[in-house]
Amino acid sequence: GESVGLHLPTLSVQEGDNSIINCAYSNSASDYFIWYKQESGKGPQFIIDIRSNMDKRQGQRVTVLLNKTVKHLSLQIAATQPGDSAVYFCAENMGNNNDMRFGAGTRLTVKP
Amino acid sequence: DTGVSQDPRHKITKRGQNVTFRCDPISEHNRLYWYRQTLGQGPEFLTYFQNEAQLEKSRLLSDRFSAERPKGSFSTLEIQRTEQGDSAMYLCASSFYGGGIVSGANVLTFGAGSRLTVL
Numbered sequence A: 001g002e003s004v005g006l007h008l009p010t011l012s013v014q015e016g017d018n019s020i021i022n023c024a025y026s027n028s029a030s031d032y033f034i035w036y037k038q039e040s041g042k043g044p045q046f047i048i049d050i051r052s053n054m055d056k057r058q059g060q061r062v063t064v065l066l067n068k069t070v071k072h073l074s075l076q077i078a079a080t081q082p083g084d085s086a087v088y089f090c091a092e093n094m095g096n097n098n099d100m101r102f103g104a105g106t107r108l109t110v111k112p
Numbered sequence B: 001d002t003g004v005s006q007d008p009r010h011k012i013t014k015r016g017q018n019v020t021f022r023c024d025p026i027s028e029h030n031r032l033y034w035y036r037q038t039l040g041q042g043p044e045f046l047t048y049f050q051n052e053a054q055l056e057k058s059r060l061l062s063d064r065f066s067a068e069r070p071k072g073s074f075s076t077l078e079i080q081r082t083e084q085g086d087s088a089m090y091l092c093a094s095s096f097y098g099g100g101i102v103s104g105a106n107v108l109t110f111g112a113g114s115r116l117t118v119l
Helices: none
Strands: A010-014 A019-024 A032-038 A045-051 A056-058 A062-067 A072-077 A086-093 A100-102 A106-111 B005-007 B010-013 B019-024 B031-037 B044-050 B053-057 B065-068 B075-079 B088-095 B114-118
Touching: A010 A019, A019 A106, A032 A062, A032 A072, A045 A056, A045 A062, A045 A072, A072 A086, A100 B044, B005 B088, B010 B019, B019 B088, B019 B114, B031 B075, B044 B065, B075 B088
Parallel strands: A010 A106, B010 B114
Antiparallel strands: A019 A072, A032 A045, A032 A086, A056 A062, A062 A072, A086 A100, A086 A106, B005 B019, B019 B075, B031 B044, B031 B088, B044 B053, B065 B075, B088 B114
């Protein structure tokens, strides 16, 4: 399953499928990006980050892709599990002070 | 260290009252951030401290809002004369900033938040 655009806030996938969550960022000068996961009643939790001098970074079951040309970031989750159900935010570093600004988020729902 | 702690977790108040939230960051972290999050939205930056110095304040932080970090450890966020529009989750986060960007080293660790409801 895949989310597109800034204004599609939900993504529903079947357990075991791959998920792709998209994010368009605002500042072409942003040099650092983080994906966060937020479960109900909790604060955002770090998933993976990427610097602007990279276009891909992999973690455990997650991959982040960065396309600076079109200011687009995506998070790919392999073999999505029910525990992956949450809201996912991308955040960009707005400057040298490490001030991170968040997008509106995408709610991922994993169906068993 | 149990992470970032926020208190209280929930606060219900009447319009016009003052409220104060407390954040205890991870002890090794020199930076502390306050964010506000409304339902269905991402966290919005309010302000941040490096040690005891408040380095930046968002325009969202009206003169009814004040934040302090007097000894460079815990921080408080006070909202005076609360309005219904102040109802939100107030998130605190901390990080260690050693200059520049090192992957993973500048990541914000968030607390669970303090939910404010203004009646």
